[in-house]
Amino acid sequence: MNEQRVSHRPGLRAWLGLLVILGPVLLVAMDGSVLFLAMPKVTEALSPTADQALWILDVYGFAVGALLISFGSIGDRYGRLKLLMIGAAAFGIGSAGASFAPGPELLIAFRALMGVAGATLLPSVLAVLSELFTDPHRRARAIGIFAATFAAGFALGPVVGGQLLSRFWWGSVFLVNLPVVVLFLVLAPVLLREVRAPRAGHVDAWSVLLSAVGLLLTVYAVKHAATEGLTATSAGAGIAGIVILGWFTRRQGRLRYPLIDFGLFRDRVFTIAIVTGLLPLMAWSAAAYLGGSYLQSVLGLPVLDAALLALPGAAVLTVTCLVTPALVGCIGKRAALLTCHFCVAVGLLLLVPTSVSGGIVWYIASTVVAGLGYGISFSVVADTAVAAVPTERAGSAAALAETSNEIGNALGIALLGSLAALLFRIQGPDIADTLSGTLQIPGLAPEVISDAKTAFVTGLHAAAVVAAILHGTLGFLTLRWMPKTSPVQPMTVRSPWRRTWTRRPECDDGDGFRHVLRRGGGRGTS
Incomplete structure (x- = not known):
């Protein structure tokens, strides 16, 4: 990149383009969590079975996670703006269909379509953003705004859903997406430029199919066994899913452009870093869903009150995302990750004192303490993963870190x-x-109502304890495996997703930072 391009000052068009991009980013983040408080209303209207209710909640996250890397490569080859436009249109269609779905089956199908569309949006946003802001300082500011928007959307999804449900029917949590989608489709061709990678890798269709089918079959088996008991159907689906995932894993080792580079896990x-990207999202999504149901169905709170009770945790999570880069600069990645796991574990255990008769204070304390850990994980996971691998494999590491977040959200x-x-x-x-x-x-x-509520609270406690134990175990492994001083000499400060800033002595951009864009399969400096 020449010096003239680096020193270019963005005008009004660039900042308007940033605002246009933030719309789909906010929607994709919010729709991963917007149903957590809405599920009691959805259950009342559509009467889904227990496993259908779980699919309604997490098929979106599975679709995003399973296709995220694939659509990143497709955007590189055929144009990221084009993919953004197609994805936004599909997201709008899925949102409209989900709003008026007459039954749980169609709602699941439209949620899956929204997930596929969401997977087209995220990999391309930062690449398009880098074309708007060629000056390193302003690009860093724009990416910080992008990162905070994504974190805020993810945290505020249940709150927004609660606010809508207090005034409208359950489908409004999807219908509200349409104005943002229409505005994006109108303004994006005017304000944004097309971006393509000069050398894009081949996308292996079999890998995409195997990963998606294997994951969905395995999860179906787990859900069916939990809600209906172990049957021949659930056992067969589980075995088939594991075999297909094994086939997928072996296939990656033979490909020149693997969908997932499993060699990085050595x-x-x-x-x-990757497991840290997975576990906090698992804990957060499960706690948000079960906690929202606890407030409404067990304690009998109106949906608006339940939404307001989620605000402190959402605020802490968002602020933590913003201050974590500075925190990492003071205490290091190892201490930051230990703090992350400790806060999440303690926050989850604060749910254990909740009961059928009360527990609002414990719920708020849980979301606030765990929110500190969630915010740290959102900010440092991908950077830790990228710093741990050779430079030429940084793109694969960053893509895996992003995918672990989405899969963790669904697995929770x-x-x-x-x-x-x-x-x-x-x-x-x-x-x-x-x-x-x-x-x-x-x-x-x-007494029947009391027994039902008690059984639900028991399940909430068990999920919280299991997640806390997993975080405690990962914290112990972090203490054992991660060195006090990172083996990688540069100190990297990163906001979530793909743009990183690395401090190196040989940098010459005036602020001591060399700006590095790491993408799936390659590395380019700007």
Whole structure:
């Protein structure tokens, strides 16, 4: 990149382009969590089974996570702006269909379409953003705004959903996406430029298919076994899913352009980083979903009150995302990751004192303390992963870090949500698959209602304890495996997703930072 390009000052068009980009980013982040408070209303309207309710919640995250890397490569080859436009249009269609879905099956299908569309949006946004802001200082500021928007959207999704549901029907949480999508489709061709990679790798269609099918079959088996018991169907799906995922793993080792470079996991620090991207999102999504149901279905709070109670945790998470780069500069990545796991574990354990009769204070304390850990993980995971691998493999490391976040979000509902559903099925009154479904049955005796609520709270506690134990274990491994001083000499300060800034003595941009764009499969400096 020449000097004239680096020193170019962005005008009004660039900042307007940033605002246009932030719309889809906010929607993709929010739609990963907007249903957490809305599920009691959805259950009341559509009467899904327990496993259908779980699919409604997490098929979106699985679609995003399974296709994120693939669509990054497709955008490199055919144009990222073009992919953004197609993805935004598909996201709008999926949102409109989900808003008016007459049954759980169609709602699941439209949520899957929204997830596929979301996977087209995220990999291309930062590449388009880099074309708007060629000056390193202003580009850093713009990317910081982007990162804060994504974190805020993810944290505020349940709050926005609660606000909408207090005034409108459940489909409004999807219908609200349409004005943003229409505005993007109108303004994006005017304000944004097309971006292509000069050398894009081949996208292996078989790898995309194997990863998606294997993951979905495995998760289906877990959910079906939790809600219906172990049957031939769930066992067969589980075995088939594991075999397909094994096939996928072996295939990656033979490809020149693998979808996932599993060789990176030989590095312990990289493995810690990827698992740290996975576990906090698992814990956060499960706790947000089960906590929202607890506030509404167990304590009987209106949806608006439940949404307001989620605000402190959302605020802490967002602020932590913004201050974490400075924190890492003071205490180092190792201490930051230890703080992350400790805060999440303690925050989850604060859910254990909740009961059928009360627990609002414990819920707020849990979201605030755990929010510190979630915010740290959002900010440092990808940078830790990238710093642990050779420079030529930085793109693959960054892509895996991003994918771990999306898969973790979905797995939280799939695994921890299934654990809660299993305990409800075992200990509950055996009238309906879910607590919301049970409470809708008229004429229930007070003791039956109490038993149902107690069974749900038991499932909430079990999910929280299991997630806390996993975080404690990962914290111990971080303490053992991660060196006190990073083996990589440069200190990197990073906002979430793909743009990083690396401090090196030989930098010459005037602020001591060399700006590095790491993408799936390659590396370019700007």
